[in-house]
Amino acid sequence: DQQVKQNSPSLSVQEGRISILNCDYTNSMFDYFLWYKKYPAEGPTFLISISSIKDKNEDGRFTVFLNKSAKHLSLHIVPSQPGDSAVYFCAASVRNNKFYFGSGTKLNVKP
Amino acid sequence: ETGVTQTPRHLVMGMTNKKSLKCEQHLGHNAMYWYKQSAKKPLELMFVYNFKEQTENNSVPSRFSPECPNSSHLFLHLHTLQPEDSALYLCASSQENSLEQYFGPGTRLTVT
Numbered sequence: 451d452q453q454v455k456q457n458s459p460s461l462s463v464q465e466g467r468i469s470i471l472n473c474d475y476t477n478s479m480f481d482y483f484l485w486y487k488k489y490p491a492e493g494p495t496f497l498i499s500i501s502s503i504k505d506k507n508e509d510g511r512f513t514v515f516l517n518k519s520a521k522h523l524s525l526h527i528v529p530s531q532p533g534d535s536a537v538y539f540c541a542a543s544v545r546n547n548k549f550y551f552g553s554g555t556k557l558n559v560k561p
Numbered sequence: 562e563t564g565v566t567q568t569p570r571h572l573v574m575g576m577t578n579k580k581s582l583k584c585e586q587h588l589g590h591n592a593m594y595w596y597k598q599s600a601k602k603p604l605e606l607m608f609v610y611n612f613k614e615q616t617e618n619n620s621v622p623s624r625f626s627p628e629c630p631n632s633s634h635l636f637l638h639l640h641t642l643q644p645e646d647s648a649l650y651l652c653a654s655s656q657e658n659s660l661e662q663y664f665g666p667g668t669r670l671t672v673t
Contacts, residue, residue: 452603459601482660493565493651493664494604539604547592547655548617549662551604 453477454542456552463559469527471555473540476521480542480550485514485525488537488554497538498525530559564588565665567652573671574642582637582668584652593635594662595627596651604651610635611657642672 455474463469471485481502486494500507500514500523507514513526527534537556541549565586574580586593595607609617610629624646626638635652649669653662 454603484661486664491666493567493653493666495664496661499661541604543660547594547609547611547660547662548606549660550606551596553601553603 452553453480453550454540454552456538456540456555458555459553460556460558463530463557465532465559465561466529469525469530469534469557469559471525471527471538471540471557473523473525473552474521475523475542475550477542477544477550478518478521479544482543483514483516483523484541484549485512486539486541486551487534488539494539527557530557532559532561535559565652565654565663567650567665567668569668570666571669571671573673574639575673576642576644578642579638579640581639582650582652582670584635584637584665586633586635586652586654586663586665588654588656588663590654590656590663591632592655592657593629593632594653594655595635595637596653596664598649598651598667600648607637639670642670644672647671 484499485497488494516523537554541551543549596604608627628636649667651667652665655662
């Protein structure tokens with residue numbers, strides 16, 4: 451059973467607008483969450499993380515929001531740029547190095 | 562060379578072949594991982610090695626056999642695979658007490 455779900459396989463956004471990628475999880479014991487970005491023919495690269503003691507973490511154009519009661523996290527990219535076009539994976543763990551990944555959302559930022 | 566490297570990048574093998582995937586990390590990390598990514602599915606953790614010791618085997622069939630001779634190198638030995646084993650195999654590494662994993666580019670495996 452999939453413990454981390456990304457229900458939108460793809461998202462298309464105009465350059466300069468906000469991109470919102472969503473992720474839901476089922477295990478309330480998860481206490482650490484990450485977002486990875488993957489370009490074709492490359493491995494995923496770490497983007498941003500958040501601990502369950504926080505509800506928001508910001509790094510430049512990227513902000514991750516965590517809603518523990520809803521078991522939901524989201525990644526906001528603003529403003530979106532064409533170079534942000536990639537597949538985005540969310541991942542969750544119970545403070546160890548065993549991570550559960552979502553199936554990814556392909557973001558296309560149109561110039 | 563820096564980061565996490567994987568060889569080969571592409572591999573086609575028959576069901577009776579034996580092959581090995583190699584991963585090397587140049588980051589001084591002490592944990593290494595194998596993941597499998599099938600089409601339109603999440604990354605699935607296969608194996609975890611901490612300080613060269615296997616600490617996780619996520620119910621992986623025995624036709625996949627990992628080997629970690631030192632904390633910089635990780636192998637995945639393959640034998641008598643099935644067509645459904647065709648996937649992207651990703652290696653990752655991390656530092657102890659850090660939850661950020663660094664991934665290699667992956668090996669695209671096709672079993673015919």
